[in-house]
Amino acid sequence: MAKPLKIALVILGLFVTLVVVAAVGLVMTFDPNDYRAEIESIVEEETGRDLAMRGDLELSIFPWLGVETNDVVLGNAEGFGPDPFAEIGYFGVSIRLLPLLDKQIQIGTVRLDGMRLNLARDASGQTNWDDLIAASEAEDTEPEEPPAPSTETGFEITNLAVEAIEIDDAAVTWRDDSTGQRVALSDFSLSTGRISANATHPIPVSSRFVVSLSQPATTLTIDLVAKLAADTDAGQFTLDNLRLEGTAEGDAVPAGKQQFTVATSAQLDQPAGVAKLTELTVQAAGITLKGTADATELNGEAPQLSGQLVAERFNPRSVLRALAIEPPATEDNSVLQSATLDARFSAGGTSAEIRQLTLTLDDTTLTGTAGVQDFERQALAFDLDVDRINLDRYLPPPTESPETTDTDEPQGGDINEIELPLDVLAGLNVDGRFAIAELQASGMTFNDATLRVQGKPGQPLQQSLTAKAYGGDVSIENRVAGAADASPTYRFQGSLDELLFGNLLQDLVDKDWLQGKGLVTYDLTSQGRTVGDLRRHLSGTLQFGLSDGAIKGIDISRVLTAAESKLRGESTEAQAGGETRFNRFGGSMTLKNGVAKTTDFSAGADQFTLAAKGSVNLVSMELDYQLNPVLTAAPGGSRLDALVGKPIPVTVTGPVTSPKVRVDVKSLLRAEADERIEAEKEELRQKAEEERARLEEKVEAEKERAREKLRDRLGDFLQRGTDQSTEQTTTEPADGGG
Known part of the structure; x- marks a missing residue:
C-alpha cells in the first residue's frame, strides 16, 4: 500500500504545484495560462515525464482564490507503451482569502473528474512508477542549507480545513506482465464531508467503485458509507458505522453472482500499536456472521490478533442452494436444516488457534479447540468433543438396484x-x-x-x-x-x-x-x-472365542438329516438356512498374502461337536471350508440314531455373502461301507470262533467217550484176569490128598 500512496501524493503534489503557480500568476499577471509551458517544463524536469495541459487555467478571485483546469495528461515511463500514465478530465480547487490573514487555510470543495491512472509491471518486475519514486526520494535526500537567522515570526499555519472532496468517474488499471494478472478499478466515486487537521469530529465518507480481475474472471461492485475521525497528532483514527454492500460476479463465483454486506466499526491507536474491530456483521448466501477482533503489537515484529466470530442459526440446505450447490440427498430429510457457529480465535506470526469452538449441526454439538501450532512446520493440533451424531441420517437414501450377485463388489467398479x-x-x-x-x-x-x-x-x-x-x-x-x-x-x-x-x-x-x-x-x-x-x-494372526450363541445360515441337524436320507437312498439335498446353536465356539486364523486359513476351529453343543478347517480369500471374498459335525446324541424325534458318533463331511464354499453348503455323500457312503465290512468281518470272526469252540467241544466229548470206552474195556480185561486166577487157586488141594 505504501507505493500507491506515494503515487497519490506525487499526483497531489502536481495539483498543488498548479495551485501555487496559478496563485503566483494571479498576483503577477492575472493570466495563469501564460505559465502553462513553464509548468509543463517544471514537471518534465522533476519527473522526466511529458505533461500536456490542453485545457485552460481559470481563476476566481474573491471571496475564493480558485483555479480550475481540464484535459491534463502525464506521459508514461519509457518502455510501457504509448498510453499515458495519468489523465485528468477536470480539476478544481479554491481557497478562502480572508482566513489567510489569520494564518488559516480553508480550502473549498476539491473536485476531480475523469481521472485515469494506468499502473503496470513488466516481465522483469519493473513498474512504471519506479522513476517517480526515485525522483521523489532523491529530492528528499538532498541536503538542506540551514535557514538564516531571522527575527520574524513567519507564516505559521494554525488551521487547515477542506470543505469537501468530490471525485467522480475515476479509473485505475493494473497490468502485471510477470503474472498475466489484470485488475481494473472503474466508475470510482468518492464524496466526503468537511475535513480539518486533527479534528475529532467524524467525517462522512461515501464511495462507489467496480473492481474487475482477469484471473479468475471476477467483477466486484462496491458501495460504502462510513464516518472517519482522525487525530493525526495523536496517531488515533476511528472508523464508525462502515457499511459496505457489494455484488460479486464471474465464473469463479458460486451461482455466477452473489450479493454481500459488511458492517463494522474500527479504532486504531498507532503509537500504542493496537487496533480494534467492533460490531462486525457479514451477510452472504443466507449466512450472517458477527464478530469482533483486537490487534496488538502492531509496531513490533510479532503482531497478535484475537477475536470472536459467531454465525447465527442458518439453514445449510438454503445456503447450498444460494451457492448453486444441490444439497445432498439424505436418508433423513430433516437433517441439514439448522447450524450455528461460535469461535474464539487468536493468531500470531507463527501460529493460529481456535481457542474455544462451539459448532452445532441439527441435534449435534461439537466443542473444543483446534489450531496450527507452527505455520512453517504445519503442525496441527486439535481436541474436539461431540455429544452425539447419527451419521446414517446423512447418508444417501437406499436405491433400487438389480439382483445381487455372488460378489461384494460395488456396481460400476472393482472395490480392489x-x-x-x-x-x-x-x-x-x-x-x-x-x-x-x-x-x-x-x-x-x-x-x-x-x-x-x-x-x-x-x-x-x-x-x-x-x-x-x-x-x-x-x-x-x-x-x-x-x-x-x-x-x-x-x-x-x-x-x-x-x-x-x-x-x-x-x-x-x-x-x-x-x-x-x-x-x-x-x-x-x-x-x-x-x-x-x-x-x-494382509498377513498376521487372528484369534476368536465365543460362547452361548449360534451359527446362522447352517442348520447342522438339517444337514445331518439330509445325509441320513442319502444313506438310505433318498434324493434329499442339504439346504442352507436355519441356525446351529453352540455353547462354545473358537479358533484362530493365520493370514498370509490375503488368505486366512483356519486349522483349529472347534465348536460344541449339547448334542454335537464340530471341527472345521479351511480358508477365506480376502481378495475375492470366497470361502473354502470343510466341516466335520459329529452327533453325540440324536435329537428327539429324529432319525439320526444311525449317525451318532459318525463324522459327517460338510463343505462350505463360494462367496461370503451367499455360501453353498454340501454334504460329502461319497465320503459318508465310503465310511458307511467300510463300517459295514468291518461289522461283517467281525460277525464272521465271531461265527468262526463259535464253530471252533463247538468243534473243540465236540472233539473233547468224543475224546471223553473214547476214554470211557477204553476204561470200560480195560476194566473188563482186568476183571477176567482176576476171575481166572481165583479159579486156579481153588482146585489145586483136591489133587494132593488122593
Missing part, C-alpha cells in the same frame, strides 16, 4: 481398484484427539468413542480408537508408515472384548451370520496403495 487416501496422510504433522459420546455409523452404535491421531513428517502416523459397543469394549491401534512411498506399510492391532457379535454383524453388513458373546484379537500387517493391495498383502 479404489485408491487409499494416502496423499492426505503424507507429511502430516498432527497431534489430536476426537471424542464422540454417542455415535451411530453404518448401522453400528458406539459410546464413549475416542480417536487419537499422532504423526510427524518422516515418522509413522499412528491412530488409536477406544469405544464401548455392543455390550463390550473396542480397542484398535493402526499405524501407517511411508505414506508417500510407492508401497507404504500398515499394522493393525486390536481387540473386541465381550461384544455381542451377532448384533455387530447385523448392523455392520446386514447379515445375521453369527450370534454369541466373546473375544476377538488380531495383529495384522499389509502394504500397498489400493484396497486390493491391502487385501493381497
Whole structure:
C-alpha cells in the first residue's frame, strides 16, 4: 500500500504545484495560462515525464482564490507503451482569502473528474512508477542549507480545513506482465464531508467503485458509507458505522453472482500499536456472521490478533442452494436444516488457534479447540468433543438396484481398484484427539468413542480408537508408515472384548451370520496403495472365542438329516438356512498374502461337536471350508440314531455373502461301507470262533467217550484176569490128598 500512496501524493503534489503557480500568476499577471509551458517544463524536469495541459487555467478571485483546469495528461515511463500514465478530465480547487490573514487555510470543495491512472509491471518486475519514486526520494535526500537567522515570526499555519472532496468517474488499471494478472478499478466515486487537521469530529465518507480481475474472471461492485475521525497528532483514527454492500460476479463465483454486506466499526491507536474491530456483521448466501477482533503489537515484529466470530442459526440446505450447490440427498430429510457457529480465535506470526469452538449441526454439538501450532512446520493440533451424531441420517437414501450377485463388489467398479487416501496422510504433522459420546455409523452404535491421531513428517502416523459397543469394549491401534512411498506399510492391532457379535454383524453388513458373546484379537500387517493391495498383502494372526450363541445360515441337524436320507437312498439335498446353536465356539486364523486359513476351529453343543478347517480369500471374498459335525446324541424325534458318533463331511464354499453348503455323500457312503465290512468281518470272526469252540467241544466229548470206552474195556480185561486166577487157586488141594 505504501507505493500507491506515494503515487497519490506525487499526483497531489502536481495539483498543488498548479495551485501555487496559478496563485503566483494571479498576483503577477492575472493570466495563469501564460505559465502553462513553464509548468509543463517544471514537471518534465522533476519527473522526466511529458505533461500536456490542453485545457485552460481559470481563476476566481474573491471571496475564493480558485483555479480550475481540464484535459491534463502525464506521459508514461519509457518502455510501457504509448498510453499515458495519468489523465485528468477536470480539476478544481479554491481557497478562502480572508482566513489567510489569520494564518488559516480553508480550502473549498476539491473536485476531480475523469481521472485515469494506468499502473503496470513488466516481465522483469519493473513498474512504471519506479522513476517517480526515485525522483521523489532523491529530492528528499538532498541536503538542506540551514535557514538564516531571522527575527520574524513567519507564516505559521494554525488551521487547515477542506470543505469537501468530490471525485467522480475515476479509473485505475493494473497490468502485471510477470503474472498475466489484470485488475481494473472503474466508475470510482468518492464524496466526503468537511475535513480539518486533527479534528475529532467524524467525517462522512461515501464511495462507489467496480473492481474487475482477469484471473479468475471476477467483477466486484462496491458501495460504502462510513464516518472517519482522525487525530493525526495523536496517531488515533476511528472508523464508525462502515457499511459496505457489494455484488460479486464471474465464473469463479458460486451461482455466477452473489450479493454481500459488511458492517463494522474500527479504532486504531498507532503509537500504542493496537487496533480494534467492533460490531462486525457479514451477510452472504443466507449466512450472517458477527464478530469482533483486537490487534496488538502492531509496531513490533510479532503482531497478535484475537477475536470472536459467531454465525447465527442458518439453514445449510438454503445456503447450498444460494451457492448453486444441490444439497445432498439424505436418508433423513430433516437433517441439514439448522447450524450455528461460535469461535474464539487468536493468531500470531507463527501460529493460529481456535481457542474455544462451539459448532452445532441439527441435534449435534461439537466443542473444543483446534489450531496450527507452527505455520512453517504445519503442525496441527486439535481436541474436539461431540455429544452425539447419527451419521446414517446423512447418508444417501437406499436405491433400487438389480439382483445381487455372488460378489461384494460395488456396481460400476472393482472395490480392489479404489485408491487409499494416502496423499492426505503424507507429511502430516498432527497431534489430536476426537471424542464422540454417542455415535451411530453404518448401522453400528458406539459410546464413549475416542480417536487419537499422532504423526510427524518422516515418522509413522499412528491412530488409536477406544469405544464401548455392543455390550463390550473396542480397542484398535493402526499405524501407517511411508505414506508417500510407492508401497507404504500398515499394522493393525486390536481387540473386541465381550461384544455381542451377532448384533455387530447385523448392523455392520446386514447379515445375521453369527450370534454369541466373546473375544476377538488380531495383529495384522499389509502394504500397498489400493484396497486390493491391502487385501493381497494382509498377513498376521487372528484369534476368536465365543460362547452361548449360534451359527446362522447352517442348520447342522438339517444337514445331518439330509445325509441320513442319502444313506438310505433318498434324493434329499442339504439346504442352507436355519441356525446351529453352540455353547462354545473358537479358533484362530493365520493370514498370509490375503488368505486366512483356519486349522483349529472347534465348536460344541449339547448334542454335537464340530471341527472345521479351511480358508477365506480376502481378495475375492470366497470361502473354502470343510466341516466335520459329529452327533453325540440324536435329537428327539429324529432319525439320526444311525449317525451318532459318525463324522459327517460338510463343505462350505463360494462367496461370503451367499455360501453353498454340501454334504460329502461319497465320503459318508465310503465310511458307511467300510463300517459295514468291518461289522461283517467281525460277525464272521465271531461265527468262526463259535464253530471252533463247538468243534473243540465236540472233539473233547468224543475224546471223553473214547476214554470211557477204553476204561470200560480195560476194566473188563482186568476183571477176567482176576476171575481166572481165583479159579486156579481153588482146585489145586483136591489133587494132593488122593
